[in-house]
Amino acid sequence: MLSKDSETGRQSPLPETHWLRSLSAAGLQSPEVRGPARYWLGVEGSFTRALQQQCREAFHVEVCTEGFARPSAEEARRLDIPPRQQAWIREVRLCGDHQLWVLARTVIPVPCLEGRGRQLRHLGSRPLGAYLFSSPDWSRGPLEVGLCRATQPGQPRLARRSLFHCQHQALMVCEYLLPDLYLPAGPL
Template identity: 30%
Template sequence: MPHSTAPPDACQWLTQSLLRPLPAPLALNWLFDKGSLTRRLTWLSNDGFSVTPLFEGWQPLREDECVVLGLAPASIGWVREVYLRGHGQPWVFARSVAARSALQGDGLHMDELGSRSLGELLFCDHAFTRQAIEVCHYPRQWLPTADQADGLWGRRSRFDRGPLSVLVAEIFLPSFWHALHDHPENC
């Protein structure tokens, strides 16, 4: 079952220019990095990176997702929720969504990714353009039960390729910040 049971106003997504107060520089670096998170996590984990699918399927999208994708409220979309892991530990909870109408006939088979990284696919296909990164303190109710906590930083951005838009949200779990602070290069 996907994790989307929070009031629609539970999260105010903000770009870096509107974010006040700013998080610590190390958090800011990870939240607004425009490169591939998969590549950075692979580096941080010394190639101990993996993806664990939690949920994949068609369902009504959240109100905030419909707004960003330009869809009518409660539009049906493909939802993919995964853990991005370092050395087997869940470091990031990721939720990716796309409208059913945009996916049909587009050639992006989100339902066939399995344990492969969607982010790597988006960054390898140069036809995708990334829109602005927005961040918020992600609502605990939108997280898997085992990871529900207040104040976790999440970021999202929309990737566009023609009529197809994929909205990707990535929430940094406490185990990620512990691993980052324990890393000798701490970057």
């Protein structure tokens, strides 16, 4: 169930993921991208806000891990940071109406944590999106779509990610969609 980062030995419940630069490129490789998940893969504004709007009852963020760790080699390349440099890594579960909807992993390079960015280390269960979208300093780059190598039922099969830019710095937010978010519940 767990994938292991070959360089750090770190174990993560997030499946290995192949990232593509557009919804249409991903749709050619996986028909699931063209189904009900398509809406969520393409949300351009705050993902947290879109999830909150989908909720009938409650929405909450549960922090799984937060701290300095080494990003994967692929993440370091995408962020254009040195391969062995530590970053602040936050992994959370986003839950709506008492179901797990999204697993999110955010990689924040050290320079982003300076100045006003200090707040990024003290979010706790406040959604990161609320901070990024309320601050004029940050803007989102293009969305990528991830096809996951899920090895167990219930693991995410689809994901999305983007860089958020602030002056010359960037952080990366990856969101893994769980089927309970986009597949209608079966008959009771």
